[in-house]
Amino acid sequence: MTTLFALLSIVLYLISMIVLMGRLFHKEGPNKTLALSLAAVGSIAHILYLADAIMGVPGQNMSMTNVLSLISWLITVSMLISITVLPNVMLLPGVLGFAALSVLAALVIPAAHIMHIELRPGLLIHITLSLFAYGTLVIAFLYALQMSYITHRLKQKEAALIHSSMPPLMLVEGILFKLLLVGTGLLVVAQLSGFIFLEDMFSKGYAHKTVLSLAATAIYIFLLVGQRVWGWRGKQVIGLTILGLVLLSLAYFGSRFVREILL
Template sequence: MNLVAVCAAVALYLVAILLILPGLLKKTGINSKAVLTLAFLAVLVHFSILSHTIFSAGGQNLSILNVTSLVSFLISLVLTGAMLKTRLWFLLPIAYGFAALSLLAAYFITSTFMTHFEHSPGLIAHITLALFSYVTLMIGALYALQMAWLDYKLKQKASQALNPNLPPLMRIERQLFNILLMGNGLLTLTLISGPFFVHNFFSSEDIHKAVLSFIAWIVFSILLWGHYKQGWRGKTVTWFSIVGAFLLTLAYFGSRFVSEVILT
């Protein structure tokens, strides 16, 4: 991994964050053109780094840190693109900060997990579904946090004027449940495809991944049922989203983090 490229991407992400924070804290205007330009450049450099670190002549290096960097790239890309239609200033510093940290971690901490997908199209499909279901549901969890923060601001006794850089609460709620529906649908397909395309899906070493993923699916399914059938809102939605995201993170990354990073 090229240190210059890593430093450039991290610097671009950090400058974008520094341009956003004053607008969130002081309710001042945000130079959206400058932020989006910096962000798209950061994402472009980030993609270039990933293309060199994951793909090599010896196969694909899907180490835990490379996958984390890939997840942060996808989240940053999606949220930056969504900024063209809606105001997500609250989420961008979180996404860009995560992307910068993941790039630094992947560079300074050695971690290798070589795989070969050349002759396994089914496995590629399963991993792609798993990756996009995770990214979508993580974005959903970020939306839930944003919704909780906006709800808290609205209920403050001081009756502060709303920050013009933030979107309306009801719009965030609608977008949140659209995202959760999409993410849970992708997670459903991931769980269905697993036994068909992953030969050790139910092995003793990996059974915890399937179990935790299924429990996360139940959590998100209950949340969606509770919202559409029982009218759940507010803190209940936030906590269900966070718990589901946490379980899915444990399923996807828990054991790999211990074996690749801590033990090595």
């Protein structure tokens, strides 16, 4: 049954992605009702699969592939819920494709990283905040890419080709900075919780994660200050957003990728 849920979520995500992409730049737009319904059912199958994959062992199997799939689920659900108020139809195909790949990776790569979070409430708080911070900053990264694409189209004098699926540049920019502010705030609180509840933040096995995540936090704070004080827009914002996410991804997944996947 677990495998069935995984396969069902992959199929539904991919069909929804195809429905959206087929008419994404058509003047009438894609069939959002059909696509979102398929994606919503896919997200339900996704979390049912993850519930068994993570909780179906003594403790919790927080392997890299399971955590990545959980993050992709959080991002997918957030995007589906926010679609009525945020311009994210253009971003959904990529989000759904990534979610499908993350489920497939969790299904075919049987990595294990058993934890007993229930015995350490502080660790649960730290992990939860970290997941939400990372998910929020990934969504901010997607909006940064969207902003870059719209800016490019406008500079190429292709504004007439921008349909309803492509929102106004200023709206996307405003959403991007709100997401960066929320994500950075969550990241700071997550790191504070780590220093409060965990005793090994600078131990041999975790020092690189701590240093990289602190560097990413510094970059995001620098970006927000630059936008507020110096009015940064465009390339500076996009470049620093990408750099911050790369450092954060290395902090969260770098060493675990080597241990769980390559070795």
